[in-house]
Amino acid sequence: MLSKSAVAAVLGVLATSTVAHAEDAPKQRFTHEGYTYVYEVKDTKTGQVINGRRFPDAVAFNLSVRNGRVSGVTGGQSVAFKVADAKGATSQ
Numbered sequence: 001m002l003s004k005s006a007v008a009a010v011l012g013v014l015a016t017s018t019v020a021h022a023e024d025a026p027k028q029r030f031t032h033e034g035y036t037y038v039y040e041v042k043d044t045k046t047g048q049v050i051n052g053r054r055f056p057d058a059v060a061f062n063l064s065v066r067n068g069r070v071s072g073v074t075g076g077q078s079v080a081f082k083v084a085d086a087k088g089a090t091s092q
Contacts, residue, residue, distance in 0.1 A: 027052070037061075 029038045039052025039061070047066025053059060054075075063072035063079070071080040 027038050027040050029036055031037075035057075036055045037052055038055065039050055042049045042051075047064055050061070050063040050065065050072075052061055054061065059075045061072065061074035063070055063074070065083060068083050069080065070083055070086060071078075073079070
C-alpha cells in the first residue's frame with residue numbers, strides 16, 4: 001500500500017514540477033522504502049490525478065488531489081486524507 005510518506009514524496013514532486021501539456025508528460029519516478037514508484041500526473045478541471053505502479057510488486061495506485069484532499073485506491077485499498085497530512089509525513 002502507498003504510505004503517507006510515499007504520497008508526500010509524490011506531492012513534493014508535484015509542487016516542484018510544472019508540465020506544459022499533460023498528454024506529453026513523461027512518467028515520473030522515485031524510490032521510497034525499497035520500492036520504486038512510477039507514475040504520471042494529469043491536470044484536470046477539478047484537480048490532479050496521479051496514476052502509477054509501485055515496483056517490484058507492480059501494485060497499482062490511482063489518486064485524485066482536489067480541494068486539499070487526496071483520495072483514491074492503492075493496492076486494492078481505498079485511501080483518503082488531507083494533503084497537509086501527507087506533507088507532514090516522514091520517511092522511515
